[in-house]
Amino acid sequence: MLNIKLNYILVIILFMSSVAILYQIQLARLQEKLIKLEHLQAKYETAPNRKEASELLNENNVVVLYNRVPKTASTSFVGVAYDLCKKNNFHVLHVNITANSHTLSLTNQLKFALNVSNWDSMKPALFHGHFAYLDFSKFGISNPLYINLIRKPLDRFISYYYFIRYGDNYRPYLIRRKHGNTMSFDECVTKQLPDCDPNNMWLQIPFFCGHSINCWKPGNKWALNEAKRNLINNYFLVGVTEELDDFISVLEQSLPRLFKGASDHYSNSNKSHLRQTVQKDTPSEETVKKIKGSMIWQMENELYEFALEHFHFIKKFGFKNKFQNIMYEKIRPKG
Ligand SMILES: *[C@@H]1O[C@H](CO)[C@@H](O)[C@H](O)[C@H]1NC(C)=O
Ligand SMILES: *[C@@H]1O[C@H](CO)[C@@H](O)[C@H](O)[C@H]1NC(C)=O
Ligand SMILES: *[C@@H]1O[C@H](CO)[C@@H](O)[C@H](O)[C@H]1NC(C)=O
DSSP, X not given: OHHHHHXXXXXXXXXXXXXXXHHHHHHHHHHHHHHHXXXXXXXXXXXXXXXXXXXXXXXXXXXXXXXOOTTSSHHHHHHHHHHHHHHHTOEEEEOOOGGGOSSOOHHHHHHHHHHXXXXXXXXXXXXXXXXXXXXXXXXTOOOOEEEXXXXXXXXXXXXXXXXXXXXXXXXXXXXXXXXXXXXXXXXXXXXXXXXXXXXXXXXXXXXXHOSSXXXXXXXXXXXXXXXXXXXXXXXXXXXXXXXXXXHHHHHHHHOHHHHTTHHHHHHHSSGGGSSOBSOOXXXXXXXXXXXXXXXXXXXXXXXXXXXXXXXXXXXXXXXXOTTOOOOOXXXXXXX
C-alpha cells in the first residue's frame, strides 16, 4: 500500500520536473530569438538606406492629381509622365469626364474620391483631367497630392482662341470647333464678339477655386481668395507654364519615386515643342490694352502673379537649397 503511494508520488515528481525542463528549453529558445530580433532591429536602425526605405514605403501609395487647365502646356508635361511611367513603375490615368465638364455632380464627386483613393493596384498613380479642384476631405477622405500649372491669362486666352480655329500639331487631323473661322483675335476684340469676351478668361480662378457655384461667377472676389487659399494650403506644387522646366525639376526632387529622370528626359526630348497651336498672331497694343483694362483679366492676373511669387519662393528655398537637412536632438527622457 505504502509502495504504491510512493510510486505515485515519484511519477508526479518526474512529470513535474520534465515539464519544468521543457519550459526551461522553451525559455532559452525564446531568449535566443529575442536576441536575434534585437540584433536585426539594431542593424535596421543603423542601415544607411533605412530612411530611403521607409520613404519608399509611403511613396508607393502616393496619388498625384493634376487637374490641368486647358492651354497651359499640360500636354507637354503629361507626355513626360507617360514616357516615364513604365521605367519608374507607376500608373498614369486620364480622367475623361462626359462632355468635358469641369465640375462633377455630388454623386460623382464621392465616387471619384473613393475610387482614386482606394484603387491600390494603380498606386503610385498620376491622375490627370480637365476638372476643377475637389476637396476630398469633405467626404472624410484624405486629399491626394494636387499639382497644377498656371499661365499668363491673356496668353492662355489667345492660345485657346486660335486652338479652336486651327488646332495644333499634336492632333492635326482633328477638326476643331471653330474650324474655318479665320477671324484674328484683334478683329474679334474690335467687334466685341463673345469668343474674346474677357468673361471667358475666367478659368484658372475657378479651376483652383473648386466646385462651389461662386467659383464660376466671373469677377467673384470670394472665388479669387478661395483659389489663392487652395493654391497655398491644398496644392502640393503649382508651377507656371513659362517655367515648365523648373516645375519638372522641383517635382523630380520632391517626388523622385514618380519623377526620377524627368528633367533629363524633358530637356533631351522634343517634348517642349509638343502641341503648339498652329496659327497664333500676336495681338495689337490696342487689344492688349483693352483686355488688360478688364476686371476679369486683372483678377486672373492677380492669381497668376500670386502663384508665380509662391513658385519662386519654393524654388529658392526648397529646390536650390539641396542640402537642407532635418535633424532631431535634445530627445528626452533618455534611454
Ligand atoms: C472621352 O470619351 C469620349 C466618349 O467615350 C470620347 O469620344 C473622347 O474621345 C474621349 N476623350 C479623349 C480626350 O480621349
Ligand atoms: C475604380 O474605377 C475603375 C473603373 O470604373 C474600376 O475598374 C476600379 O475597380 C475602381 N477601383 C476601386 C478601388 O473602386
Ligand atoms: C520628335 O522627335 C521624333 C524623333 O526623335 C520625331 O519622330 C517627331 O516627329 C518629333 N516630334 C515633333 C513634334 O517634332
